[in-house]
Each structure stands twice: as C-alpha cells, then as structure tokens.
Amino acid sequence: MQALGWQVASAHCLLSFASPQAALRQFAGTPCALEGTASGELQAPFTDIGAQCFSLTAEHKLLYHAGAVFATNFVPVLQALANQLWQDSGVPEPIAAQLKATLLKNAVDNILALGPAGALTGPAARGDTALVDRQGAAVTRWNATAGDAYKALSQLAATLAGNSFQNDTPTARQDIERSDLRTK
Numbered sequence: 685m686q687a688l689g690w691q692v693a694s695a696h697c698l699l700s701f702a703s704p705q706a707a708l709r710q711f712a713g714t715p716c717a718l719e720g721t722a723s724g725e726l727q728a729p730f731t732d733i734g735a736q737c738f739s740l741t742a743e744h745k746l747l748y749h750a751g752a753v754f755a756t757n758f759v760p761v762l763q764a765l766a767n768q769l770w771q772d773s774g775v776p777e778p779i780a781a782q783l784k785a786t787l788l789k790n791a792v793d794n795i796l797a798l799g800p801a802g803a804l805t806g807p808a809a810r811g812d813t814a815l816v817d818r819q820g821a822a823v824t825r826w827n828a829t830a831g832d833a834y835k836a837l838s839q840l841a842a843t844l845a846g847n848s849f850q851n852d853t854p855t856a857r858q859d860i861e862r863s864d865l866r867t868k
Contacts, residue, residue, distance in 0.1 A: 693720035
C-alpha cells in the first residue's frame with residue numbers, strides 16, 4: 685500500500701480480549717503501540733478512548749506481541765497444567781482450587797511488589813539442579829511436551845535468579861543472557 689502512496693498505520697493494544705464486555709470495561713489506560721507512516725493520525729482518537737499510546741517500529745512488532753503472549757496467554761496454559769498435575773497426583777479438587785487461587789494471587793502480588801527476580805521461588809531459583817532434574821523427569825514421563833516446557837522454564841528461572849544449570853547448553857545460556865532477564 686505504501687508503494688501506491690498510501691499512508692498506513694496500525695494500533696496494537698495490549699489487553700486480554702477473552703470477553704468483549706470485560707475488555708470494554710478494562711480498556712481505560714491500556715497501552716497501545718502505534719506503528720506505521722500515519723501512526724500520528726491514530727494518537728488522538730486512541731487517547732480519547734483512554735489508551736496510553738506509544739510508537740513501535742515494524743521490526744519490533746513480533747517481539748512486542750510475544751511479550752504479551754508470555755505475560756498473559758501462557759498463564760492459563762500453565763494454570764491448566766498445574767491443575768492437571770494436582771489432579772493426577774491425587775490432590776482433592778477443593779484443595780487444588782485453593783492452591784491455584786493462593787499461589788497465583790501471591791505470585792502476582794510478589795511480582796508487582798518485588799519484580800520478577802525478587803518474586804522468584806522454587807528449586808531453580810535456589811539452584812537445586814538435582815530436584816529440578818528429578819521433577820523434570822517426572823513431568824516428562826507424565827507429558828513429554830510439559831516436560832520440555834518445565835526444563836526450559838527452569839533454565840530461564842535459574843538465569844533470572846543468577847544460578848546456572850550444569851546441563852544447560854552454551855547456546856541456550858547465551859540466548860538467555862542476551863535477553864537480559866535480570867534487568868526486566
């Protein structure tokens with residue numbers, strides 16, 4: 685379109701749109717990345733409906749959206765895995781529901797108060813690689829994909845905590861260090 689002389693722009697508002705009614709109620713204050721040659725034209729109308737607008741270049745759009753996926757879309761996936769693990773390990777449903785509510789709320793409260801590194805707990809944060817390996821093997825036997833996720837997330841958690849695993853690869857370690865997790 686730009687080749688034809690058109691001005692183009694897009695708005696990328698980060699808000700969980702699981703329910704349109706809830707999204708309408710939650711929209712005020714929503715960060716909205718504006719991209720394109722005519723992005724300045726979008727600033728006023730989006731600000732008028734309550735958005736917090738900022739510029740985003742096309743080259744960063746995929747990472748911007750991936751950040752949103754990590755921040756929100758994976759939380760339900762991880763909660764579903766936790767629920768299934770508790771169910772399969774025999775935790776009574778009312779206690780599993782209490783665990784989910786308490787652990788999720790406390791984790792979010794701690795992240796908001798202390799930042800991701802300060803809120804991190806568990807064996808990877810403590811550098812307990814033996815326990816991480818045993819739990820990872822158990823999860824892999826239960827579900828191979830979940831086991832892969834457990835191992836990858838444990839490596840990220842260890843890096844965030846300033847620990848390292850003996851079995852992580854230099855490439856994975858370099859990728860994680862390059863992402864500079866500890867300063868986020």
